[in-house]
Amino acid sequence: MEILIIGAGAMGGLFAALLAPLTRVCLFTTNGLHADTITAHGILLTDLEGKTSTTPVRALTRPEHYRTQADLVLICTKAGATDAAARTAQTLLAADGLVLTLQNGLGNLERIGAVVGPARAAAGTTAQAATLLAPGHVRHAGRGPTVLAPAQGFPDQLSRLEGIAELFNRAGLATSITGDIDALLWSKLIVNVGINALTALLRVPNGSLIQSTECLGLMRDAVEEALDVARALGIALDRGVQQERVRQVCDQTRHNHASMLQDILRGRTTEIDAINGAVVAKGRETGTPTPVNLLLTRLIKALEATAAQRIATLSPAGTPPLSKETSCSTKS
Numbered sequence: 001m002e003i004l005i006i007g008a009g010a011m012g013g014l015f016a017a018l019l020a021p022l023t024r025v026c027l028f029t030t031n032g033l034h035a036d037t038i039t040a041h042g043i044l045l046t047d048l049e050g051k052t053s054t055t056p057v058r059a060l061t062r063p064e065h066y067r068t069q070a071d072l073v074l075i076c077t078k079a080g081a082t083d084a085a086a087r088t089a090q091t092l093l094a095a096d097g098l099v100l101t102l103q104n105g106l107g108n109l110e111r112i113g114a115v116v117g118p119a120r121a122a123a124g125t126t127a128q129a130a131t132l133l134a135p136g137h138v139r140h141a142g143r144g145p146t147v148l149a150p151a152q153g154f155p156d157q158l159s160r161l162e163g164i165a166e167l168f169n170r171a172g173l174a175t176s177i178t179g180d181i182d183a184l185l186w187s188k189l190i191v192n193v194g195i196n197a198l199t200a201l202l203r204v205p206n207g208s209l210i211q212s213t214e215c216l217g218l219m220r221d222a223v224e225e226a227l228d229v230a231r232a233l234g235i236a237l238d239r240g241v242q243q244e245r246v247r248q249v250c251d252q253t254r255h256n257h258a259s260m261l262q263d264i265l266r267g268r269t270t271e272i273d274a275i276n277g278a279v280v281a282k283g284r285e286t287g288t289p290t291p292v293n294l295l296l297t298r299l300i301k302a303l304e305a306t307a308a309q310r311i312a313t314l315s316p317a318g319t320p321p322l323s324k325e326t327s328c329s330t331k332s
């Protein structure tokens with residue numbers, strides 16, 4: 001199987017390093033430094049036991065340098081790069097090939113399907129945890145299940161997904177298949193709704209969210225709203241099970257810095273629109289109130305907008321006096 005992985009971040013790098021010994025794998029990234037480092041030195045993987053190994057993988061930054069056609073395009077980019085990744089996939093995918101998104105958030109599958117054709121786009125979720133330590137250097141931070149699902153209305157994708165799942169399993173990526181794509185994507189969304197924005201705003205690891213009643217309450221409220229929206233859309237998810245799952249993920253990934261926190265710390269645009277913002281948008285469509293998710297979305301957008309002015313520490317001379325332009329006066 002000829003696999004093209006788009007996105008050379010932590011997850012793209014992990015899948016590439018584990019799949020490349022079994023089949024032909026090429027990485028596509030728009031980041032020249034990442035591509036050059038991977039082409040020159042391969043992917044350096046620090047495994048769960050702390051041992052390192054290097055896997056040779058070809059990396060490209062330009063679609064025209066891919067001289068073959070992919071049977072599978074795996075999209076592992078941030079949600080903000082989905083449209084560009086779908087356009088790249090469209091030019092490099094074999095006629096009978098499949099694009100599989102493993103991205104966070106809602107809307108990726110639809111956007112990819114709009115470019116490559118809905119019959120050629122499927123989705124999955126993964127609970128593998130990985131951190132990008134440096135260009136081409138990935139730390140495998142935790143094992144978790146990967147689940148794949150055919151897109152609604154395209155059950156014939158199933159046989160190809162079975163072949164992909166078999167390959168992933170041989171690579172040590174425990175993978176199964178479900179027929180319920182909505183429940184799959186929403187139950188992953190709900191985890192991200194509860195954890196990502198709050199950890200980014202509070203600048204804490206995932207585990208901190210379950211250590212105070214204040215955090216637990218905010219997390220529960222955001223998740224409860226997302227469950228209201230899922231119910232309004234006819235997606236059957238058990239409230240108790242979902243709430244408990246978010247709590248468990250916080251516990252199991254207690255030292256992890258969620259991807260949105262990492263984006264904020266790197267001054268990057270986050271996936272807020274595809275996560276809490278998507279809950280707000282679907283809430284509007286279904287007439288379901290989502291005030292907590294709206295506030296979280298607005299706060300993250302405000303964080304993004306003020307990244308350059310962030311105050312990290314109190315200046316040694318103390319707080320500077322307000323200048324005339326910045327001081328506020330109240331006139332009666």
Ligand code: KPL
Pocket residue numbers: 104191192195196206249253256257258259260
């Ligand atoms: O998917 C994640 C993310 O960081 O995006 C979780 C599950 C919250 C793990 O950190």
